[in-house]
Amino acid sequence: MKSRRWVVATLAAVLTLWLGTPVFGHEPAAPGKKDRCPVCGMFVAPYPHWVAVIEFSDGSQAFFDGPKDLFRYLFEMPKYTRQKTKADVAHVYVTEFYTARLMDVAAVTFITGSDVLGPMGHELVPVAGEAHAQTFMKDHGGKRMISFEEMTPSDIPGRKR
């Protein structure tokens, strides 16, 4: 009897943990009509296929009109915000190209130099999965595949080097 209770408790604990992890049970809120990109000032809602989201540890969010501006923000946070620092960033999501869904940045690779243009020109297009990334490179003439961790400020398109 006691052992069964144990099993139930462990199961419950595992379930809560599992549901609590960001990749599964958690979906960031969609941008509202008035939400602007903190980097370029554009409204975000008209570009649902490009939205990128940062969730801060206090529950607040910042919306971007593309991964390019998301990275600009992350690389130069003091320039764009005074209240938040890098340590406050809890989760980062980008809209994956093929599924048009928000995904955790860990699940995608960013492709540079493709012919797919975002709301503000050349973009770092997020694609999930190796096979899809290869297809994308072939179809849209991408130059490089870069993961979230490997991204450097010089990889951001449209910036003076």
Add this chain to the structure above:
Amino acid sequence: MSKHLKILEFVLSSLLRRKFKNLGIVAVFSFVVFILASILFLTHAFKAESLAILEGAPELIVHKIAGGRHDLTALRYGDEIAGIPGVGRVLPRYWGYYYDVSTGANYTIMGATGSPRSTLQLVRGAFIEAGQRGVCVLGQGVAEARLTGLNGIVPIMGANGELYRFQVVGVFTDPSTLLTNDLMLIAPEDIREIFDIRPDMATDIVVQVFNPSEVANVAKKIKYRFPELRPITRTEILRTYETLFSWRSGLVILTFVGALVAFGILAWDKATGLSAEEKKEIGILKAIGWETSDILALKFWEGAVLSLVSFLTGLIAAYLHVFFFGASVFAPALKGWSVIFPEFRLRPTIDPYQIFVLIFLTVLPYIAATIVPSWKTAITDPDIVMRG
């Protein structure tokens, strides 16, 4: 202000004095506005209609081509298309046209459980559930044309010559009048039987593509992998509709170019000079103490009254013509010959931009044309004017 009211009163009575001449102008003017406004209203309503149809249409439709003609599509293509990156659901569709002898119209019959389009709204009853047979859901217009309603019976002649009877379980409407008046839904199993569609075939395949910027690419890949298939994207359909209606409205305008030229001559005639009688009138008014500015106000009000009355008459007539009488004058030219659609009324949609364009093309030039020559007369000495 009261001075302008007095001038307006004078204008109205002097317009009444030359009743027949002014009525002639109003008639020609109204006719021109009526033609132009009818064409604008009609094309706009058709465009709004096609947009409403496309609102719930899928991003990508694929069907087989055999000998340059539409052919039934094998379901096996669907599995391969689903493997293309960026493709979501891939669903077969079953539909066809059915000529109904009793109402003398062509209907679209579609095999679908649930609502095949997000825009359809049930008025009564319910959509067909999976497994239900021998039932149908009608567009409201179809139900009215057939004088039937919930629990009524719709007979349909199958490909094998047998008569099938469908019980009406639901009635729907749609923002598109065409769909409301033309669409009939039955169970997919029923439509396969009626239209004799083999179990491994479908009329066409609907492909969901998550990212709109990838639609053209998916279409290209389908075409490359299966040259026998034809992918049709929503933007292509939209473009076709646009060109079609723009081209047709251009055609209708062309046939009425004569009327436009006549209007041009009328305005030109007004602009180049006044009749001796009108000149004399201006001379007398000046002689009894009217200022040049009063005469300009007089002529402005005269032009405004004439052109506004004609404009409104033409506009209202065009509105009635297009939205209440189904544009009986131009509809044959604009709808094309290949459609035997059931009778339908266009939904009144008006683009304010078009009305402004019409005003700028007709009312303003006319007012300007009447003011310029009277100004010329008004600044000359009344004595010379009256002597001619």
